[in-house]
Amino acid sequence: MLSPEEWGIVALSLKVGGVAVLACLPLAFALAWLLARHRFPGRLLLDALVHLPLVLPPVVTGWLLLLAFGPLGPVGRWLNDWFGTTLMFRWTGAALAAAIMALPLMVRAMRLSIEGVDRRLEGAARTLGAGHWHAFWTISLPLALPGVLAALVLGFARSIGEFGATITFVSNIPGETRTLPLAIYSALQVPGGEAMVTRLALLSVALSLGALLVSEWLVRRTPAERLRRGD
Numbered sequence: 001m002l003s004p005e006e007w008g009i010v011a012l013s014l015k016v017g018g019v020a021v022l023a024c025l026p027l028a029f030a031l032a033w034l035l036a037r038h039r040f041p042g043r044l045l046l047d048a049l050v051h052l053p054l055v056l057p058p059v060v061t062g063w064l065l066l067l068a069f070g071p072l073g074p075v076g077r078w079l080n081d082w083f084g085t086t087l088m089f090r091w092t093g094a095a096l097a098a099a100i101m102a103l104p105l106m107v108r109a110m111r112l113s114i115e116g117v118d119r120r121l122e123g124a125a126r127t128l129g130a131g132h133w134h135a136f137w138t139i140s141l142p143l144a145l146p147g148v149l150a151a152l153v154l155g156f157a158r159s160i161g162e163f164g165a166t167i168t169f170v171s172n173i174p175g176e177t178r179t180l181p182l183a184i185y186s187a188l189q190v191p192g193g194e195a196m197v198t199r200l201a202l203l204s205v206a207l208s209l210g211a212l213l214v215s216e217w218l219v220r221r222t223p224a225e226r227l228r229r230g231d
Contacts, residue, residue, distance in 0.1 A: 013179040017159035020098035032110035051104045062168025093170035094177045098159035106155040113147020150218035157211030
């Protein structure tokens with residue numbers, strides 16, 4: 001059984017992960033749609049920039065967030081001057097770091113789902129009088145929805161497992177930024193913390209495995225995957 005402190009860590013991790021993927025969703029979908037449906041100069045560069053957090057050391061991502069959102073950074077100074085707030089050393093900063101790290105996985109999953117939508121169906125709808133947005137809401141989005149949901153689940157799993165960018169950007173503050181990975185790291189530094197490490201590690205494995213299973217099941221519901229399997 002988890003202690004009250006450990007339940008608090010779990011609750012904070014779920015909050016950070018949930019906020020991260022929901023805040024990231026509009027941007028991730030827009031980028032996925034842009035990369036899947038349009039050809040334009042600089043598309044290859046945009047694709048590389050979107051996926052850059054996958055290959056950059058997470059500490060570098062956290063350092064770049066410090067430069068941008070720190071007290072002297074352009075975004076951090078603007079937030080402080082106009083809204084009197086900061087993301088430094090707060091759970092919202094942890095959510096931002098998690099969102100940045102989850103974005104590439106979400107964009108990739110959504111992009112594959114969008115590319116699997118048969119564009120002839122959209123063309124047929126438009127020949128029958130449906131406008132662009134009507135075809136999008138009634139045909140494109142419903143067909144791509146399983147992939148979008150899979151991207152959300154995958155992004156959530158990545159968010160609750162984020163460590164390097166988070167500890168670099170918002171530190172390791174109990175009750176504020178100490179999510180599951182940071183709590184495991186902290187417990188490893190304390191004599192006698194093995195039991196806590198074991199409990200939190202097993203919980204992390206269960207959450208991640210469950211998210212991957214749900215994501216895979218949703219991917220199998222996409223039109224392209226069902227067509228490939230002959231369903």
